[in-house]
Amino acid sequence: MRNIVETAIDVGGFTTLVKAVQAAGLAETLSSPGPFTVFAPNDAAFAKIPAQQMQDLLKDKKQLGRILTYHVVPGKYMAADVMKMKTAQTVNGAELRIDTSDGVRVNDARVIKPDIVCTNGVCHVIDTVLMPK
Template identity: 60%
Template sequence: MKKMLLCTTLLFTGVAFAGGGSSMPSGNTIAAIVSNDPNFSTLLAAVKAAGLVETLSSPGPFTVFAPTNAAFAKIPQADLNALLNDPAALKSVLLYHVVPGKVTASQVTGLTSATTVNGADLNISTSGGMVMINDATVTKADIMASNGVIHVIDTVLMP
């Protein structure tokens, strides 16, 4: 499964590069941080396939709940392939991970919901020191970027 996921990731990353899209983001933007962290290679491939690199490089600010490669590996392979091959659905799913504004961990813990860039709401809960975004657990918080903040999650959020 991991080998298949890696091959899929490499395939889509290659497609994104071959498509003549933007080059690797630079600086300290959300897009640059994601592109420079190997734990986000599947997310990076998805962001490129959905045409969102420029959005996540723009001034923002944004709060991104970023799923790791392990989070994407929880999705059945056929479903992940279908999602990666449907740019509109992929964009909707990815924008469901983005909240307008810079919301730090201390602010997130005081919320019960947040409206995402795609217009849908996320449920936020805190229990035993753990923050949950829908069914995803925040595993690392407050990765500061020049255009917002990233909170790492262990599950891909589905609208």
């Protein structure tokens, strides 16, 4: 079993997320013991962001860090735990809304693959990049 960053690289489909995590200087944090729960946008989720906006984000370490830490919840919450939650406090201090009335939605993103277990937490793949207000 690998940590969150290593797992994202190994599983594939998270090239943009890994690049963004590295650009924001968060790879070391997400490789630390944690535990963390990451709502991980796949490459298709990042592809919804216009190319120029994405390029600008990759250059803005502060804003990129704000966005990425909005996807991370301290602690390890498996899908069964998430199903019981209405909100989750993120590492960046903002709150995510969780809706389980039709599958699992985190804000406007749908969880498309839950429970990718890592040595330092768990990842749930989502179909949209979450943007903090």
